Amino acid sequence: MFREALLYALASTKSGSEMPSLTEIVENIRDMYPRSRFDHEIKMALLRRLQPLTEGRIARVFDSHPKMSLKNLLEKQSVIFDLSPVRGLRTRVLLALLLLRALYSFEYGHGFSSELRRLTIIEEARHLVPARREYDKPSPIEFMIGELRKYGCGVLTISQSPNHIAQDVLRDSGFLFAHRLYALDDIRVIQRMMGGIEEDLLKQLPVGYALVRYPIGACVSMVEIMPVKEILPVDR
Secondary structure, eight states: HHHHHHHHHHHHOOTSSSSSOHHHHHHHHOOOOOOOOOHHHHHHHHHHHHHGSSSSGGHHHHOOOOOHHHHHHTTTSOOOOOOOTTTTHHHHHHHHHHHHHHHHHHHTTTEEEEEEEEEEEESSGTTTTTTTTTTTTOOOHHHHHHTTEEEEEEEEEEOGGGGGHHHHHTOOOOEEEEEOOOOHHHHHHHHHHSSSHHHHHHHTOOOEEEEOOOOSSSSSEEEEEEOOOHHTTTTO
């Protein structure tokens, strides 16, 4: 049904190079007459998932034609995608997943690289690579994060609770930073990853300090994290 609505929207566009908006696709789905009860359930399920994406501020993402393509943005030296204005956690997660998928395709097109060409920082990573059961299959995002390194793209995942992150992502990390932690579950995760760090040390880390596990030799040391304003020039 979605395929039919998309093909009809594509055929209705004035220019073959212009992509139809999501609102047009949703309207086509709404106008379709279900031939069975099963079709009706599919139609309503599609509308429940797509209709919220055509309302409010999020509609500007899927219905507008930006002057600058995502590819042009990724070619810039530094880009920040701030999704905080988007209301609804599920919508923000969806947009973040789409951006990561676009980043993967972009880096894949540049081929393999042994040098670090880009560093991608993901905040609130627990929403994108959440903890899962050991026997569950890795998510596509976990796969992409692991694959991006082959194309010269490093990924820095940030979360206030390491226990809420997929353990394979932590296990495969080169550098691992741990600031002060209080929750016992989080401390146990860091102890496994860093080789038995004392619980009191993690609880009593001063503000601005962190334990770092290095990829070479798997050694751990304490470092001071300097404030950005002391590192970058004032005019940055």
